[in-house]
Amino acid sequence: MYKQLVSLSCAAILGLGSAAVLADDDVRMDEVPGLVEQGTIQSLESLNEKALSVQPGTITDTDLDKHYGRYVYEVEIRDAQGQEWDIDLDASNGDVLEHRRDD
Template identity: 60%
Template sequence: MKKLVALTCTTILTLGTASAFADDVRIDEAQALVSKGTIQSFEKLNEAALAARAGTITGTELEETAGKYVYEVEIRDAQGVEWDIDIDASNAEVLKIDQDD
């Protein structure tokens, strides 16, 4: 029982720490950011992701970290390999491409 409590506390602290560095942006907030021109349209961001790695988009998420918006895209390529692509949402620049484990 003590191990379970310790594991639960560690998980909560870890998740709390992670959320202190990056916050998910709600869809209504994201649409307002697009309207203001703070971030690129989702169509343009998706095009940038697909230009970096051809395939099918399986998931997306917009996060704000220290005032910077990062659009995270998951893509499955023709061979079934999953890729994670991070894009600067303000200018559609690809920041990182990683193969998902």
């Protein structure tokens, strides 16, 4: 009984750890051309255009992450009034996942 409890506890801990690993991974920039070529994600240029169509301004930062198996392109934009905005896009199709003003 004790061995089974220990085994189950270890399995649970390992499972939680692997879920955390799958939850959020930065994608290296050298991986991007291959992902675009494979059709896994859209080009960063087209994703930038989409973000700017949602929130006009100047792009100040971008990041490509993999969240639970989904590629998410995160764009920070400063508008004409100096407000910062965060736009999260599904990198595979350009759908807007989140559009929020930074506080």
